[in-house]
Amino acid sequence: MRIINPNPLQNGDVIGIVSPSSPLKSKSIDKGINYLRDMGFKIKFGAHFKEENRFLAGSDENRAKDIMDFFKDPEVKAIIVSRGGQGSQRILPLLDYHIIANNPKILVGFSDTTALQLGIFTKTGLISYTGYTLTIPYNPLLQKTLLSCLFNEPYSVQGGDMVHTGVTTGELVGGNLSLVTSLIGTPYQPDFKNKILLLEDVSTEPFNVDRMISHLDLAGIFAQVSGIVFGQFENCISKDDIEGTIDEVINDWASHFKVPCIKNFPYSHGVNNCVLPVGGFVTLDVPTRSLNINKRGSI
Structure with missing residues (x-):
């Protein structure tokens, strides 16, 4: 399988925020958003990222649509998941892997996002990053490794x-x-x-x-x-x-x-x-x- 390497980010790039798993509810992403903005990135939210449908952040179709919209959006250079929970594997049949392979971007998530990331890797060969969502508390190791991934630096x-x-x-x-x-x-x-x-x-x-x-x-x-x-x-x-x-x-x-x-x-x-x-x-x-x-x- 051919491995696809997403392009590294640059200062001022736009990061898209999606919720492919559980709804945010009371979980705050403010600190995570502020951190990304402080690093010089611009933020764009998925149209449905705050939706709620039982234990899911909206319907399968809407959660998949937010992801595909960002892969198709030339302004968005990376996609970061708001939180984990459950449900990302439900949207795997709804993704267009041909579009993803031809528009490779950095995808960052953790926990339930494992299904989404492995599914995309299996179907396209696109490298993604596990260990971070917007609700995870920051620590020095997390910050160092996240930035290394975003900027494509060995670590x-x-x-x-x-x-x-x-x-x-x-x-x-x-x-x-x-x-x-x-x-x-x-x-x-x-x-x-x-x-x-x-x-x-x-x-x-x-x-x-x-x-x-x-x-x-x-x-x-x-x-x-x-x-x-x-x-x-x-x-x-x-x-x-x-x-x-x-x-x-x-x-x-x-x-x-x-x-x-x-x-x-x-x-x-x-x-x-x-x-x-x-x-x-x-x-x-x-x-x-x-x-x-x-x-x-x-x-």
């Missing part, structure tokens, strides 16, 4: 604990475990062969995390990848002590994998998280506990 993220040592290079795929699992067996499932797999989740009991990792294993995903990055599983706490901890689940599964693997990497719903490229070329260096992200278009 490195250190952290986590070694599981299996080694160094491997490849395209990074994954994101939120629940959403990665939900795409298995669909036309939007990415090709995992020789990829570095990235996984995290939030507020999911350990037995559910175990079930989803088992699902990926039974689907043959772990046998295909060249490396694994387990992020931090924030608030994944058992309601019953007998069920064990999330660390026990990750350690158990990690012991089965023989490729370079790291856990507790700072990619998560927690206070210390980073932005990473979905489909981007990276190097996982377990001895230094680092993930090195290449400049787009370079290997």
